[in-house]
Amino acid sequence: xxxxxxxxxxxxxxxxxxxxxxxxxxxxxxxxxxxxxxxxxxxxxxxxxxxxxxxxxxxxxxxxxxxxxxxxxxxxxxxxxxxxxxxxxxxxxxxxxxxxxxxxxxxxxxxxxxxxxxxxxxxxxxxxxxxxxxxxxxxxxxxxxxxxxxxxxxxxxxxxxxxxxxxxxxxxxxxxxxxxxxxxxxxxxxxxxxxxxxxxxxxxxxxxxxxxxxxxxxxxxxxxxxxxxxxxxxxxxxxxxxxxxxxxxxxxxxxxxxxxxxxxxxxxxxxxxxxxxxxxxxxxxxxxxxxxxxxxxxxxxxxxxxxxxxxxxxxxxxxxxxxxxxxxxxxxxxxxxxxxxxxxxxxxxxxxxxxxxxxxxxxxxxxxxxxxxxxxxxxxxxxxxxxxxxxxxxxxxxxxxxxxxxxxxxxxxxxxxxxxxxxxxxxxxxxxxxxxxxxxxxxxxxxxxxxxxxxxxxxxxxxxxxxxxxxxxxxxxxxxxxxxxxxxxxxxxxxxxxxxxxxx
Amino acid sequence: xxxxxxxxxxxxxxxxxxxxxxxxxxxxxxxxxxxxxxxxxxxxxxxxxxxxxxxxxxxxxxxxxxxxxxxxxxxxxxxxxxxxxxxxxxxxxxxxxxxxxxxxxxxxxxxxxxxxxxxxxxxxxxxxxxxxxxxxxxxxxxxxxxxxxxxxxxxxxxxxxxxxxxxxxxxxxxxxxxxxxxxxxxxxxxxxxxxxxxxxxxxxxxxxxxxxxxxxxxxxxxxxxxxxxxxxxxxxxxxxxx
Numbered sequence: 042x043x044x045x046x047x048x049x050x051x052x053x054x055x056x057x058x059x060x061x062x063x064x065x066x067x068x069x070x071x072x073x074x075x076x077x078x079x080x081x082x083x084x085x086x087x088x089x090x091x092x093x094x095x096x097x098x099x100x101x102x103x104x105x106x107x108x109x110x111x112x113x114x115x116x117x118x119x120x121x122x123x124x125x126x127x128x129x130x131x132x133x134x135x136x137x138x139x140x141x142x143x144x145x146x147x148x149x150x151x152x153x154x155x156x157x158x159x160x161x162x163x164x165x166x167x168x169x170x171x172x173x174x175x176x177x178x179x180x181x182x183x184x185x186x187x188x189x190x191x192x193x194x195x196x197x198x199x200x201x202x203x204x205x206x207x208x209x210x211x212x213x214x215x216x217x218x219x220x221x222x223x224x225x226x227x228x229x230x231x232x233x234x235x236x237x238x239x240x241x242x243x244x245x246x247x248x249x250x251x252x253x254x255x256x257x258x259x260x261x262x263x264x265x266x267x268x269x270x271x272x273x274x275x276x277x278x279x280x281x282x283x284x285x286x287x288x289x290x291x292x293x294x295x296x297x298x299x300x301x302x303x304x305x306x307x308x309x310x311x312x313x314x315x316x317x318x319x320x321x322x323x324x325x326x327x328x329x330x331x332x333x334x335x336x337x338x339x340x341x342x343x344x345x346x347x348x349x350x351x352x353x354x355x356x357x358x359x360x361x362x363x364x365x366x367x368x369x370x371x372x373x374x375x376x377x378x379x380x381x382x383x384x385x386x387x388x389x390x391x392x393x394x395x396x397x398x399x400x401x402x403x404x405x406x407x408x409x410x411x412x413x414x415x416x417x418x419x420x421x422x423x424x425x426x427x428x429x430x431x432x433x434x435x436x437x438x439x440x441x442x443x444x445x446x447x448x449x450x451x452x453x454x455x456x457x458x459x460x461x462x463x464x465x466x467x468x469x470x471x472x473x474x475x476x477x478x479x480x481x482x483x484x485x486x487x488x489x490x491x492x493x494x495x496x497x498x499x500x501x502x503x504x505x506x507x508x509x510x511x512x513x514x515x516x517x518x519x520x521x522x523x524x525x526x527x528x529x530x531x532x533x534x535x536x537x538x539x540x541x542x543x544x545x
Numbered sequence: 546x547x548x549x550x551x552x553x554x555x556x557x558x559x560x561x562x563x564x565x566x567x568x569x570x571x572x573x574x575x576x577x578x579x580x581x582x583x584x585x586x587x588x589x590x591x592x593x594x595x596x597x598x599x600x601x602x603x604x605x606x607x608x609x610x611x612x613x614x615x616x617x618x619x620x621x622x623x624x625x626x627x628x629x630x631x632x633x634x635x636x637x638x639x640x641x642x643x644x645x646x647x648x649x650x651x652x653x654x655x656x657x658x659x660x661x662x663x664x665x666x667x668x669x670x671x672x673x674x675x676x677x678x679x680x681x682x683x684x685x686x687x688x689x690x691x692x693x694x695x696x697x698x699x700x701x702x703x704x705x706x707x708x709x710x711x712x713x714x715x716x717x718x719x720x721x722x723x724x725x726x727x728x729x730x731x732x733x734x735x736x737x738x739x740x741x742x743x744x745x746x747x748x749x750x751x752x753x754x755x756x757x758x759x760x761x762x763x764x765x766x767x768x769x770x771x772x773x774x775x776x777x778x779x780x781x782x783x784x785x786x787x
Contacts, residue, residue: 159632159634161633162634165693167596168597168626168627169647169648170625170648170651171622183638184638
């Protein structure tokens with residue numbers, strides 16, 4: 042293996058762009074229809090659905106990808122008779138699975154938009170004589186368009202940076218995207234593979250940066266319009282009675298949730314309980330796959346490492362975020378604001394690129410006589426870079442929501458900074474800090490994209506163990522592990538959903 | 546002759562009876578002020594006339610057409626009324642001109658010239674011709690309010706509904722707008738239903754005052770009458786707080 046042919050690079054780049062675009066389009070389409078249905082219509086069970094639909098956001102797409110391998114395998118898949126001949130493999134399989142997760146970006150943006158919008162804006166349209174559809178077309182849609190585009194940008198960014206799903210559904214049929222091509226070059230090994238990987242990373246990074254600039258521009262437009270959107274709310278929005286469409290819409294909306302979340306869970310469960318791949322009959326169900334995975338040394342190592350990494354990095358990140366956000370929001374310290382903003386860069390950088398940069402840095406330091414190549418240390422740095430921005434931002438928002446007078450009253454009583462943090466801010470923000478901690482911890486726990494490149498002897502994580510089980514065609518064991526992880530993720534998703542309902 | 550008739554209209558949200566069954570006649574060409582403290586049900590009443598809220602019982606007639614009652618419920622977009630919202634609800638993605646001409650464009654019967662002419666006339670009525678290409682975020686609160694007013698007037702609606710339109714303006718602008726609204730009412734001769742908690746607005750502009758308290762009409766009559774002979778009890782107390 043020498044230089045990668047240019048045609049392969051171009052093909053992978055084009056496929057990456059096409060994947061991003063089609064995921065963004067499908068996610069946008071579903072995002073806006075779901076957001077409208079749950080906020081503006083008399084859909085059956087709309088409030089439950091509204092919060093359930095935010096769950097995919099927290100599901101590791103790799104697990105869903107594995108479920109779709111079980112469902113869509115062309116020879117033994119559960120749905121092989123329903124799906125087209127290639128099953129869930131190939132470009133459209135990747136698009137579908139990624140869109141089923143990414144739809145949450147436009148959905149959450151638009152749901153917030155609909156909820157924030159002054160209902161009088163739509164009522165004024167009705168009073169002018171416009172039908173509900175015309176009101177949507179000329180008022181609601183144009184007002185929410187920047188939010189929609191922004192959500193689609195995020196979906197695009199997420200799709201081009203994804204590794205697990207293209208590896209599962211693309212590699213077996215040799216459909217490379219940039220992230221999987223980088224991985225395969227890296228596997229070649231040596232400086233040669235690494236430098237090819239770096240070249241490809243630059244392409245990926247450039248695409249990401251262009252999107253970020255676009256998204257930043259859209260956010261500015263949104264804020265300009267947002268001023269009017271967040272006006273005094275005079276009334277609750279009236280809900281469109283869907284008339285004869287109500288049953289169809291309810292079926293569509295709940296069906297969407299079933300296909301994107303419940304069906305994959307069932308598929309993994311069936312596959313985990315089956316004695317061999319493809320034998321799903323209940324009479325043959327067995328727990329031996331689950332038991333087998335739990336006794337694997339690799340699994341024990343992966344679980345231990347993932348727990349240690351996720352807990353220690355999330356705790357560090359939240360502690361740092363608590364202090365940084367205090368300096369930035371409450372003390373208006375420029376440097377703190379700058380640090381928080383800068384953390385947004387690695388957050389938006391594809392994980393593959395971060396990992397490749399870290400590998401280069403570590404190789405360089407080692408050559409300089411500073412052995413800096415422990416996989417766990419590199420992963421801790423990578424996780425910290427990638428996932429601290431979300432935590433820091435949510436903590437900043439929490440600080441802003443508390444009236445400054447609560448702190449000022451304590452200062453007037455004589456409390457100094459540390460006392461303030463300890464006696465006022467920490468107790469007040471406890472719940473938000475826990476939420477931020479979970480927000481950082483969950484993606485770390487099942488992280489794959491960066492871990493797979495940084496892993497090494499003694500550095501297995503749950504993500505890499507799962508990936509290797511799947512790659513070595515031990516599908517029942519892989520499904521057993523994936524099923525357990527997906528169940529935990531769903532459980533935490535449901536719990537945090539309850540929490541957020543209570544606080545609002 | 547009455548332009549708007551409410552017959553034993555009531556409204557409950559769950560167990561909470563916001564409006565007890567009440568009757569109201571709004572004479573043609575009158576300027577009726579619905580006056581009362583917050584939470585008395587005056588905005589709910591206005592929104593039921595608009596069709597944005599559904600009454601729990603009763604009938605609503607506009608002109609001689611029944612818009613609500615006994616199985617009829619004409620949706621707001623077909624009632625053909627004008628309305629100005631407390632938050633103005635000026636669409637931020639449209640220019641002043643686009644905002645104001647929006648209701649006209651929905652009626653396909655207007656030719657382009659007519660559309661331009663009517664828009665121009667309405668804009669000059671509220672002194673906004675100069676600003677017609679601006680976007681709402683480039684306007685002051687008072688100017689946005691005029692946009693909302695022009696949009697409500699452009700169709701020459703049989704009734705113009707106003708929901709606390711001046712409450713977000715400063716004292717000086719409020720005085721100016723009170724004068725202008727009175728002027729507009731006189732010039733156009735339209736029927737106005739005006740919700741406010743400010744007695745000064747009610748007494749200075751209206752031809753009829755309806756005082757609401759706790760979902761019940763506490764007193765109705767000419768501004769002079771209500772001012773000079775307020776009903777003992779609630780109305781007297783409410784007016785003396787001034």
